[in-house]
Amino acid sequence: MASDQHPDVLVDSGVEVPMPADGELWTVGAVILNEQGRAFAQKRSPHRRLFPDYWDIVGGHVEPGETLLATLAREVEEETGWQLRRVRRLLGVTTWTGDDGDGLRHEADYLVEVDGDLDHPALEWSKHTAYDWFGPDNLPRLKEDRASGEFLVHDLIAAALQLQDRPDSL
Numbered sequence: 001m002a003s004d005q006h007p008d009v010l011v012d013s014g015v016e017v018p019m020p021a022d023g024e025l026w027t028v029g030a031v032i033l034n035e036q037g038r039a040f041a042q043k044r045s046p047h048r049r050l051f052p053d054y055w056d057i058v059g060g061h062v063e064p065g066e067t068l069l070a071t072l073a074r075e076v077e078e079e080t081g082w083q084l085r086r087v088r089r090l091l092g093v094t095t096w097t098g099d100d101g102d103g104l105r106h107e108a109d110y111l112v113e114v115d116g117d118l119d120h121p122a123l124e125w126s127k128h129t130a131y132d133w134f135g136p137d138n139l140p141r142l143k144e145d146r147a148s149g150e151f152l153v154h155d156l157i158a159a160a161l162q163l164q165d166r167p168d169s170l
Contacts, residue, residue, distance in 0.1 A: 008083075008085070009069065009073060009084050009085065009086065009087065010085065010086040010087070011069070011086075011087045012086070012087065012088050012089065015087055015088070015089060015090055015110070016090045017067070017068050017069060017090075017108070018068065018093060018106070018108055020062065020068070020106070024106060025061070025062075025102065025103065025104065025105045025106070026061070026062040026068065026071075026105065026106050026107070026108065027059060027060060027061050027062065027105055027106070027107045027108075028059050028060070028062060028068050028071045028072045028075065028107065028108050028109070028110070029056075029057045029058065029059035029107060029108070029109040029110070029156065030057060030058045030059055030072055030075065030076055030084070030109075030110055030112045030114075031057055031091060031109065031110070031111050031112065031156055031157055031160040032057075032058060032076075032080075032082070032112055032113075032114055032118075033111070033113075033160060033164060034118045034133055035118075036133070036135070037135065037161070037164050038133035038134055038135040039057075039133065039134045039135070039157040039160055039161060040057070040058065040080075040118075040121070040131065040132075040133055040134075041055045041056060041057055041131065041132060041133075041134055041142065041153060041157065042055070042056060042057075042058070042079070042121075042123060042128040042130065042131040043055050043056070043128060043129050043130040043131070044056050044127065044128060044129075045126070045127055045128060045129050046129070048127065049100050050098045050099070050100050051098070053145070054146075054150075054153070055132075055141070055142050055153055056153055057109070057153055057156060057157070058075055058076055058079045058080060059072070059075050059079075059107075059109070060074075060075040060078075060079075061105075068108055069087065072084060072087070072110060072112070076112070076114055078124065079121075079123065079124055079127075079128075080114070080116065080121040080122060080123065081116060081117075081121060081122030082114040082115060082116030082117075082118070082121065083114060083115045083116055084112055084114055085112075085113045085114055085115045086112060086113040087110050087111075087112050088110070088111045088112060088113060089110065089111040089163065090108060090109070090110055091109045091110060091111055091156055091159055091160060092108075092109055092156070092159075093106060093107065093108050093109075094106070094107050094109070094152060095107070096152070109156050111160050111163065134157055135161065136161060139154065139157065139158060139161070140154075142154035142157065
């Protein structure tokens with residue numbers, strides 16, 4: 001099924017897309033897997049207002065009037081140069097408060113597929129300092145220098161890696 005907002009983006013049957021209520025702040029995240037089954041993450045630069053020096057998945061804030069899927073497509077393109085092709089699964093919805101004073105946010109994170117040169121992402125180098133592909137062998141790096149309770153990115157990627165090992169669950 002194609003998305004109403006993006007006719008070229010396939011949304012798998014049963015994928016939930018929450019509808020934000022008026023006044024709620026929402027963000028979206030995309031766990032992107034390559035052909036080797038490794039997940040993409042990028043390191044936020046040290047001067048970022050939210051989560052400086054954290055490894056993060058692709059994503060960002062939903063702008064006024066934008067749907068979650070439109071935001072997902074926009075953020076994938078802005079942060080990597082890739083095109084969102086398919087939304088396979090909602091990995092979860094979390095609620096968190098950043099240290100930027102903007103208050104409570106809801107975050108919908110998806111397992112997605114993209115088109116583009118996965119070996120050469122077009123990072124926003126002013127916002128990110130590095131990228132890597134994560135699998136079971138280097139997944140613990142996503143917990144380095146993080147306090148207990150700051151493992152959202154690690155846990156999302158770990159869940160996506162486990163799901164791909166069980167194709168019947170996708």
